[in-house]
């Protein structure tokens with residue numbers, strides 16, 4: 001596929017798709033990046049980080065042993081870390097947690113097919129120092145952490161407990177004699193389990209433990225703990241640490257276990273922003289809200305929405321480009337085989353992936369802005385917005401990760417057999433994203449947190465009290481009765497809120513009826529949890545529909561007509577898709593009629609046809625470089641079959657014509673000598 005100057009040509013079908021695209025691809029890239037300047041900065045950072053010298057792997061990662069894979073990931077993490085440290089100042093400073101952190105996180109995918117063993121250091125250790133330490137403690141730990149002298153992780157989950165933080169068993173008992181805490185793991189189930197980088201990489205970690213002082217337990221608190229010698233990297237006496245073994249994904253993250261045998265740390269290693277232990281052992285609580293030590297989890301939940309939006313964009317790019325290149329079957333006898341992207345069912349599988357990637361990206365940007373406001377409030381001592389934000393970030397984390405994982409798997413299905421190849425990168429993207437549904441708060445558990453807030457909001461609406469912004473719709477839909485149906489985008493969003501309100505109302509009735517039969521509130525709640533999860537899902541879906549629609553309108557106010565048109569088609573597609581997915585709910589809680597349902601389906605199918613010519617342009621607009629996509633099926637030039645063969649030839653099994661197992665086992669079997 002090279003021309004006579006050695007320049008690789010783009011697959012003809014892909015080239016034709018791009019020539020026929022109705023809009024300027026860069027315009028949508030700028031919208032998704034949050035402005036042209038951000039795109040320029042991102043591209044500059046990509047240009048200096050994505051060099052062949054750093055990225056080249058002679059043997060594909062997936063063909064390495066677990067040990068080699070880990071060592072390669074550490075090597076690359078160090079090269080990447082140094083590059084970032086040396087060069088990032090040119091781009092406005094080491095804003096690890098500013099806008100460039102998202103860019104860096106994305107670029108990291110070019111270095112690590114799975115995950116960096118240092119991700120938790122930058123992603124959780126440093127943010128926890130920022131969020132949980134006093135200014136004095138920050139000045140001690142932050143420079144050492146940012147210069148990578150101290151490398152850390154976040155060890156909260158134990159073998160026996162992850163969800164129920166109050167059930168953690170590791171103890172930190174204060175000893176006023178020596179002004180130290182004694183960390184101890186009293187049982188097997190109290191061993192820390194899961195922390196990324198803990199197995200082999202880090203020398204420090206944040207340990208969440210039950211704080212005991214003066215004979216009293218004050219609940220879980222975070223501590224900074226050195227676990228390995230800085231010179232030899234040997235575990236320190238009193239520390240038992242190791243790696244937890246192979247997993248569905250995350251196999252280069254050396255997730256670890258950790259136990260303490262009466263291990264002592266200085267008093268000042270307790271992270272003291274929200275609570276303190278005085279020298280004499282007096283406990284001073286500074287957190288009036290009560291859950292401020294859960295702050296890192298909230299931060300990561302916000303980051304995860306962005307994370308999965310990007311991963312879905314990667315999967316959609318791979319699947320749509322491949323679907324434009326791949327030809328299969330025939331629509332009418334004797335006709336040439338069509339591109340599989342021309343099958344309406346394929347469009348149904350894929351265009352919702354593009355729309356969802358947009359919906360989650362815009363929702364994530366909005367959530368990030370809302371979070372910044374909450375952080376500013378907290379800095380000024382105001383915690384009133386925290387319950388609503390906890391409910392919002394919990395459900396958005398749950399729904400975005402669940403949707404993204406399902407749709408990434410759908411992208412893999414849409415690529416047939418080749419999607420099953422590791423070299424397509426779809427299996428790794430899936431294994432990474434499906435973990436997001438569990439870590440940082442399991443799907444069901446987080447939706448039930450949101451449901452708690454929704455039930456309280458309903459009770460406030462009943463009492464005529466004012467409601468916070470994301471639940472203010474409950475006042476409007478408070479009265480029983482069906483929501484009027486209107487098939488405009490605004491109408492569908494209103495109906496989505498109406499469904500959420502109807503479901504919350506049904507939960508309230510169900511709990512009250514059960515309590516009337518003599519059950520305790522807790523038992524009545526427990527019996528209603530299937531409905532409560534569904535109500536929280538409906539609430540979250542309405543929020544995403546609302547934010548996506550209004551943000552897309554706002555962002556495209558000054559766009560060219562063609563960009564505005566295609567963005568409108570995508571939002572409308574998203575709203576119609578979910579209206580049809582939840583048609584049973586709409587029939588129950590809104591005035592939608594049988595004719596309206598037929599019209600919704602017809603409009604949805606029209607939208608698939610309208611979007612079809614722009615599908616490749618839309619995924620090109622995600623502007624994800626080949627190095628980051630890491631996919632034989634999704635590269636920009638569409639050289640799918642050539643790349644599949646090139647990668648296959650790298651398999652170690654192809655290094656020799658005959659494998660020794662032939663002589664050892666097969667031949668004896670064939671000759672009856674085994």
Ligand SMILES: CC/C=C\C/C=C\C/C=C\C/C=C\C/C=C\C/C=C\CCCCC(=O)SCCNC(=O)CCNC(=O)[C@H](O)C(C)(C)COP(=O)(O)OP(=O)(O)OC[C@H]1O[C@@H](n2cnc3c(N)ncnc32)[C@H](O)[C@@H]1OP(=O)(O)O
Nearest residue numbers: 101104105108116122123163165291294303390439440441
């Ligand atoms: C090389 C790399 C290159 C570049 C990188 C560059 C930069 C990096 C930058 C960023 C990285 C980006 C992203 C990271 C991406 C990936 C990360 C990768 C890996 C991550 C690993 C995952 C780590 C973990 O999983 S850590 C462990 C997380 N654990 C959990 O989430 C546990 C879940 N459980 C809970 O949250 C709670 O236990 C519970 C909420 C379920 C119950 O708590 P508890 O029992 O204490 O509650 P109750 O007493 O019942 O009280 C409930 C009341 O409390 C309120 N509440 C609860 N939580 C909160 C909260 N967080 N905030 C506010 N309020 C809260 C609740 O509302 C109840 O209130 P009520 O009034 O009583 O109703």
Ligand SMILES: Cc1cc2nc3c(=O)[nH]c(=O)nc-3n(C[C@H](O)[C@H](O)[C@H](O)COP(=O)(O)OP(=O)(O)OC[C@H]3O[C@@H](n4cnc5c(N)ncnc54)[C@H](O)[C@@H]3O)c2cc1C
Nearest residue numbers: 154155156157161162163194195196435438439440441444
């Ligand atoms: C890849 C990966 C990386 C991780 N990294 C880290 C890390 O770096 N640091 C760290 O501390 N932890 C980490 N974790 C742990 C992670 O945070 C926990 O696994 C997660 O919070 C879920 O907790 P659990 O494992 O205890 O699940 P469980 O709570 O045991 O959940 C099992 C099932 O029980 C259900 N369930 C539990 N409680 C309730 C309830 N109250 N109501 C209804 N259903 C319930 C759940 O919905 C789920 O279906 C990681 C996990 C993974 C998979």
